[in-house]
Amino acid sequence: MSIWIIMNIVLNLLTLINSIVTILIFIFALSLIIVYHRRSRSVLVLLTGHTCSTLLISASMLASMATASLCSCMNIVLEQHGNTCWCVLRGFCIHGFLCALYDSYIVQATYRLCRVVFYRRKNLYSFPVYSLKVPIETLFRVVNISPVFLLRGDVIYLSSEYYCQTSFTNASAIVCIAIRRFLLPLLFISVIYVFLLKYLQKSNSSSSSTASYNECRHLKQNRRDLLVIRRLLIMLDVLILLGLPSAIFLVMFMASGHFVIVTYRTGRLFVSFSFVLLAYMLIRLTDPLKKSLRRHLKRNSTETTRRKSPSTSRISLRCL
Secondary structure (H helix, E strand, O other): OOHHHHHHHHHHHHHHHHHHHHHHHHHHHHHHHHHHHOOOOOHHHHHHHHHHHHHHHHHHHHHHHHHHHHHHHOOOOOHHHOOOHHHHHHHHHHHHHHHHHHHHHHHHHHHHHHHHHOOOOHHHHOHHHHHHHHHHHHHHHHHHOHHHHHHOOOEEEEOOOOEEEEOOOOHHHHHHHHHHHHHHHHHHHHHHHHHHHHHHHHHHHOOOOOOOHHHHHHHHHHHHHHHHHHHHHHHHHHHHHHHHHHHHHHHHHHHHOOOOOOHHHHHHHHHHHHHHHHHHHHHHHOHHHHHHHHHHHHHHHHHHHHHHHHHHHHHHHHHO
8 A cells, every 4th residue: 555545544534533523522512502501592502503503514524525535545436425416515515514604603703793892782682683693694605605616517526536526726716715715704703803802901991990880790791701702813713724724725726836636635634623623612612501511511420429329328238
């Protein structure tokens, strides 16, 4: 077995493992939301569930692509990974749901902007508004990119990868992906969070000792939001990391005309690592989800202690 084949197997295997880990984490996270927050009217929980679902679907698509490529490296050809309508649809869906993923973070940033800056206008960040906004936004984000890929036929079967995707040599489509899927969402998210960071720092520094009860309460909330937003800026780095390798390979290809043969596999690997980091950070930075996890672990430890206690008492009685 050549070094090239071994390298391909390792890259695809790591991508598949990361994707499976991401899928398991988000299934667990969605289970926590269903068990502990199914009757909740918290917008934050709703948006977290939306991001979890989008990441779960994206990770599933990525796992399917990694499986197809891994099988091809081992000379195993699966019929469902051939040049079929499902193959093209799956290639389109990975673009659509990654767009929805980035845009879900725009929705979260917009929610925090309305809650912090326009906190007196509660209708701007109410649960009914976002319960309608989230599904409409997801459908729009998945559909609005379809003319670029479905009508123009930019998603094609890549015989070297054994799945359907946009060819890296299709410069116009790749540039469209880079702008629509990465640059614009990252620009919006960065502008909102940098503005919020400066706004919160200014409001905290100018707080007076004669503030009313509601204003004091709002200032405490602002201090918590300031801490969260500083952490969210780290998450922004992860979102940048998600598309960074593809951007580097694109610049190399446009500058030299040379296509690096591991472009697709390396890009998928970095996306899979980013998914795992986003999964961890989503639970770490979402207070309701973090509290539910602690509650779940505490309940499990309590049940384990209760199961052990009868056996311990029986042993002590026998000793007596």
